[in-house]
Amino acid sequence: MHKNKTYTLAALAKTLDLKLDGEPEHEVSGIATLASAAADQLSFYHNSKFFADLKTTRAGAVIISADCARDCPGNKLICENPYLAYAHASHLFAAGDADSRLIHPTAQIHESAVIGSNVGIGANVVIGENVHIGNDSCVGANTVIGSNCRLGKGLSLHAGVTLYAGVSIGDRAVIHSGVVIGSDGFGFARDGEKSVKIAQLGGVQVGDDVEIGACTTIDRGALEDTVIEDGVKIDNQVQIAHNVRVGENTIICGCSAIAGSSTIGKNCIIAGAVGIINHVHITDGVTVTAMSLVNKSITTQGVYSSGTGLSESAQWKKNIVHFKKLDDMAGRLKALEKRDEET
Amino acid sequence: MHKNKTYTLAALAKTLDLKLDGEPEHEVSGIATLASAAADQLSFYHNSKFFADLKTTRAGAVIISADCARDCPGNKLICENPYLAYAHASHLFAAGDADSRLIHPTAQIHESAVIGSNVGIGANVVIGENVHIGNDSCVGANTVIGSNCRLGKGLSLHAGVTLYAGVSIGDRAVIHSGVVIGSDGFGFARDGEKSVKIAQLGGVQVGDDVEIGACTTIDRGALEDTVIEDGVKIDNQVQIAHNVRVGENTIICGCSAIAGSSTIGKNCIIAGAVGIINHVHITDGVTVTAMSLVNKSITTQGVYSSGTGLSESAQWKKNIVHFKKLDDMAGRLKALEKRDEET
């Protein structure tokens, strides 16, 4: 997948605002790890666990901080935050679809839809009534966009996305394949043993610079909207229920599930496979570790966990017998302490 | 998304069988919470935690029980179960797709398929051999229906659903986008280190009044069918393996996973992100709380849980060290008790 986009180190230094210590005319046409990079590839050094690789790298140039530069054998591109510079550099080597700005003749676009300039629309895309799509956006093949959706500028909907009616998505968002946004929230009233569906009348608002991973689902609100604020990054297979609000720049890793009406603050990190029950509130700057269950609100910034850690099953089976009697054990310990004090 | 459907309170009272205490000609054109409703919106009061909102609401009318009505400042629509009445009312304000009953010219419908009257079929839908679809049903754009599927009356398949061959779905079911029904069960026989696929020859039966959330997957049976009984409500991203049976009116929340051949009784509530291992049986009326693992059959009605609850990670790390030695701790406690008794 590494495309043959070739840059001189001088050009890279200028484009990425890096300081070149090396050959300005040397050319690179890809990025690779320090261990595997060849002379025509760029690499980066950001973590001391790769120090041995740095000393022996054959990379054509290394993005590196000033204080580590002396340990780099070849060309250096110097900056304060090499990992961030790598992030910016990576886009220079990414493939671009040549014909992504055409509207495919098989696309079904409602006559009332307003499509911006320089918008690409793939084969078999279906766009409903009164949809707006901003300039410079791309819609992948077989994606369906329901009526009254409002999509920003420079965004990318990959192939096979489904937006129900009334979803709004901000500028520069990236929505991956299999994503469903705006499906009905899971709301029912009981009538004896039967469940009576509550029509989900709210919508979904997704902010600017949001990325949403493959097969993630975001339900529409019951009355008010489900809201994903600007800069939020959501990984694959995350489930976001109705009326959830996710604060700015929060990161949600794969397979996490957030139940109805819960809120997550700004700048949180929700690791993979986390569960968050309904109607809880997580304050700003909280980290929840992998596969934890948030079963109450979190009002203080910090790192939170649940679970038992991994054991060999034979030992684990012995331990969980006692976990199920932990209240009894605690009582017996207390009784012993009491008798001990009395003697 | 609130459509401008407007009703007088007299009309709402009549349609929903509520007792009006207030102005019959007052009009409302949407539903909102007590706190946010305006004079042209309906609201409802069903939970004392909203009591302060009730006293100050500006809603055009409030659905409320008789014994709470005196605390409501404006128009009242009185009934026994306000939340249920809200559920019914919500559908009066839901958007309807104007053209949802047409068959789009790009739909690929096999000549042997039998399509009822007043059926809507979206763009790029593919319908296989010998499929039957009942009257008044809707199939969203880009949905694929395999051969020999039997779909009931008044059902709704949203955009981007995939049904494999031989799936049957009852009347009034709602199937959300990204759902896959009838994919192969995960069945293999070992031949040394290799896995030999077992052809999955059963089908899937989904009953009447079932709702299935976005990106949920239901596998076909190995020999007999996977069965979802009438009135079951399944949220997003639930996985139901081959030969599972889910009993009537059971509710399964988002991201739960049910392994092969397990059965769930009637009127159960399976909360979010629950795991149920294979070949276990859960009796009627059981509740399993969020993110619990059901690793054995449940034969007595009740509420069941697993997990540790959430802690700050620093404390949690200290605790799990001891969890892994809990069997040892229990033995030491017993030894102390024995010595204590002997002294």
Next chain:
Amino acid sequence: MHKNKTYTLAALAKTLDLKLDGEPEHEVSGIATLASAAADQLSFYHNSKFFADLKTTRAGAVIISADCARDCPGNKLICENPYLAYAHASHLFAAGDADSRLIHPTAQIHESAVIGSNVGIGANVVIGENVHIGNDSCVGANTVIGSNCRLGKGLSLHAGVTLYAGVSIGDRAVIHSGVVIGSDGFGFARDGEKSVKIAQLGGVQVGDDVEIGACTTIDRGALEDTVIEDGVKIDNQVQIAHNVRVGENTIICGCSAIAGSSTIGKNCIIAGAVGIINHVHITDGVTVTAMSLVNKSITTQGVYSSGTGLSESAQWKKNIVHFKKLDDMAGRLKALEKRDEET
């Protein structure tokens, strides 16, 4: 779904290399369990928990081992591994799509794509630039295949699959509906509070004889490829992050999640809803039980678990109070032991 494919027992014995003890001309046209099989159906006996069913079965023939054959009342097809023989037999009774080898006129195939012989391509399929598809493969309706994908021989992509650009899949793979392969890995560099996307320049390599269940997602690598080796079987709704490597013949059950750069050895069994954090390594031959969290590398073959097991919630709530004080309890136990020794 049982198709009327009919075989004599003599034909089955010959095709499947079984020893017939019974009527060679007897015909069967389906497979069923011992308890439900009729005289025109085949069954199999592989587990002593079905012994009562064996004694009373009305099956037209039973696949059975030699040492159990005397307990079978009717026709027997004898072999060493009846469950494996059933796996092979099952395919004889599976439905085949009559027209699956045609290329549907609505398919959008880029002129540079190279399509093998005897390939079936469904309606609305979109195939990008420079894609190669091997002989005897099938692509289901509404599937999208990005540019530069390389697909092997005899493979099956079901309806509604999405492959991003640059994905390679080996021979005889089976990819179920809703699968997304090649979506961007979840990689960002922090720039203050904002996340800067790292372009994901690697691809995905899927080996021969791999099966991937519905709505599973496999992300492309950041620099190098994500790799699924030969013979791996992956169930529904599994999430595989960038740069993961899954070793040969490993089995991953539904809803498991594997975070970035982790590796799983050969011949492992990852049960359902397991979480594996990033950058850990699991050696060959490991089993992880359902819903466990692998939060460290596993270097020794064996069976591993986490979690607490299921309890009634009332008891569970009492126990988790003490789990959160387990470090304190352990300290108090140790103090008691010390005092006990001193007295």
